[in-house]
Structures are given as C-alpha cells and as structure tokens.
Amino acid sequence: MLEKLPVNFIDILMGAPYNFDRVTLLITHYNRSKSLEHLLKRCAEEDLSFEEIVISDDGSKPEHLSYVKSLQQIYTFRLITTPVNKGLGANINRGQDAVKTRYTLYVQEDFEPTCDFAPNFINAIKLMDTESWDIIRFYTFPWAPFPYLKDYKLGYAEMLFKPTLLHLNHLKFRLYSDHPHLRRSNFFQKFGRYIEGQRGDPTEYNMCMQFIRKNGRALMFNGSPELFLHEHGAIEPNTMVRSKWKLSNSFFVSVMRNLYLKGKVVNSTIKLKKLN
Template structure:
C-alpha cells in the first residue's frame, strides 16, 4: 500500500548524472512513497543528459526545471525551491538513495514538524554525528548549538545532505548565495541558519536512512573542487584544520 505525502514536494538537484537520478527515483517508487509533487532542478547539464531527463519525466512524474548554463549549487537550489508549491520540501541531491523503510521515518519527521512550529529542519544524513544532541523521539534528537561549546563540529547545524524543511525556508533564512563553490554556498546558508536561530533535528542513526552512491560512471562533482588540504587525513593537518575552523567560524557567527 502506497505511503502518501501530499504536503511534501521531493526536490532533487541534478547535474550530468541522470543514471543516479533514475536510481533515486526508482528507490522511492519501489518503496511506494508518493509525494504531492516532484521537482528536478538541472544545473545546465550536457544536451544528451537533458534529453534523457525529458524522456524520464513522464515515467517518474516529475517537473523538470532547466538552466541555459551552469549556475552552480546556489542557483540550482534557488530555482528548484522557487518551483515548489507544497508546505514542505524534501531536499535530496541526485547521488543519494533511500534505504528500505524510509517512508516510516519521513512520516515521523513530518509529524514532528506538524506539531512543532519552531522546528525548521529535519536532517536524515551526515558524515559525522552532531556532537550536541537532546533526544526527542522516533530516533530524532534536537541539535543544540552554543557558541561556547568546544569543537568546530558544533557549527555544522545545517547541511545540504537529505533533509525535510518548510517551503517557507527562504523567508526566514534567505536564499542561497550564488556564484560560489558548493562548500562555501552550503556554509553561508549554515551561517544564516545559526544567526537567525534556526532549529533542526538530527536522526541519530545518520547513515541508516540514505546511502550516498558515487559510481565510476558518475563520480561526485563536489570532491573534485576541494583542495588537498581540506581532504587530507594527516593527523597534524587535521588538528590545525580543526583549530582554524573553530576560530574562523566563531568570528563569522559573532561578527
């Protein structure tokens, strides 16, 4: 029996990875998860990729928002979000796949947001566990941010990883910065989220709801833009990088 979410639009950002997009949409179909709408926002993909998207649209019942040229992550999310008409947006980048049983957890997240008007965001995936959590229910915990808490990871309150948010998100936190690298675009939104006292919840089994899949045919487009220093696992570099981020982000939040 299908699990229906008429108040949620699935928003997927896409760039030259139509196979990944199709795998994501098939995963939702197999789980019989139905949304009020599906929007695919393309960031100026190659002509053959756009052609494939147009062929897929009737099969997966999505609205395709195209671009004349590549505008970057910020522009792609902005124009996709502008096309959403439902009360909630489930934002997922095309390289994520939901694990079996995801519909139950999405229903839990929606139920919390329906009853808690102060909650702006429900996070479903992360690379690491947020360090300061207050258990709530159904595996979700409130993220607690205090500027004096130790460690730079406290600053990672918002993330572009899969999450459910109110479609009125822009009214409170503003639009995504455009013309910048993806990591900086994401952090500036994170900074706005913190400064405007956004409230988010975090699913504690943070690798249990989605799988990030990057195949050889369609590798990640984000890691290629990051410097070696940002990705190095050298212990000394990790320590220095953490201290630098803590000081830098504290300054950005305060000033």
C-alpha cells in the same frame, strides 16, 4: 475505530503506497542522470508518492539533460532547467522557488531512500505539523557526525549549537546541511536565499551560518537503521571537486588540517558575534 486513525497509518495497515500529499520532493541535479534515475527508481520501489517531484537541473551536458527528459516518460516530475551552469546555490534557489507545497523534502541526486525511510518520515511530518522545527535531517556522513545531540523522541535528536570556544568541534556549525532533509517551504523567508556564484562548500557553509544566526531549530534522525544511502554503488563520479589537501592522508597534512579547523572554529565564532 479505524476511521479515526491518521490517513498514512491506514495506508500502512492496508499495504497501500506512502502518499505524502503536502510534500514536494525537490531533487537537484547536475551531470549525473544515471544516479538520478537510480534515486527515482528507489522511490518507486519503496512506494513513495509525493504531491509533486521537482527536478532542478543546473545546466547539465546535452546527453545528460536528454536522458533526464526521457525519464519523464517513466516517472512523473516537473523539470526546471537553465542554459548555463550557475552552481549549487543558484540550483537550490531555482528549485525551491518552484515548490508549491507546505513542505519540501530536499534530496541531491546521489542519495537514495532505504526501506526504513517512509515510516520515520511520517513521524518527521507529524513533528513539523505539531511543533516549531525548521528542518529535520535524515543523513549525515558517518565519518562526520554532528557533535552535540540531545535525544528527543520518535527516533530523533535535537541538534544543539554550542556557541562557546569550550566546544571546539568545527562540525558544530553544520547545524544545517544540504544532506537529505525535510523543511518548511517558506525556508527562505526566515533564513534568506543561498549565495550564488561560489563553490559548493562555501555556499553551504554560508547557509549554515545564516541558519545559526536566525536561531534555526533542527532535529536529526538518530536511530539505528539508515534512512538514506549516499552514492550507493558509485554509479557516477562526484561532480563536487575539493582541494587535494582536504583529502590527503599525510601525517603533516592531517596536523595542519586540524590546526586549520580549530582556527576556523574561532574565526566563525567571532564572525557570528559580530553579525549578531
């Protein structure tokens, strides 16, 4: 009876490490070597094993890059570097090009898995193997949940894109996100590459639009335990710099920001219709 069980399930029963041999853990990094160390340490503590770990560094300062290289003496990973910082899009493109496995688990260096991640990740791989999902997401900011979810199974919910202007929540365009997720490694073949040479927010938003245009199908973990923590302990400052007006708590700014976001929904909807 035991030999008929899935390999990963046997590992769980025997108390063995979680071995995801068809998955590459792709980590993008820039000037946050201590955060990267924390992520790698947490993966080791949770006994997470992947076919390969690829770290794509985007031209970090020498002291950070040197520290990352020193981590190779403790953790096994392949380091992809570039002499000049080229932005988020170029970093993800460079890292994804280096992946050789069927699946990619994409995680930025300021996230960390929890003890609930591995069992639910096994289910995500099962869903990828047997169904036609393009990505399966494991995190969203608590203050910015995706608005239109439909319960599916195994703790996951289908992310539904509502194209009409009756659905004015601007977060509906975040069907794709660069938060931790599992994707097929031929992702670029269907959705195109990330734009390069722009700031992080427009780079990600452009991929969101490409994902919707190409009818991307996404699941999101919708269970109660958190699978990832973001900036847990605030080890290093965020390298993403956003405009001050986006962070202001002023009543006037809040009203203007809300009007801006509603206008963005209309503008993005029109853009999608033109592109299609």
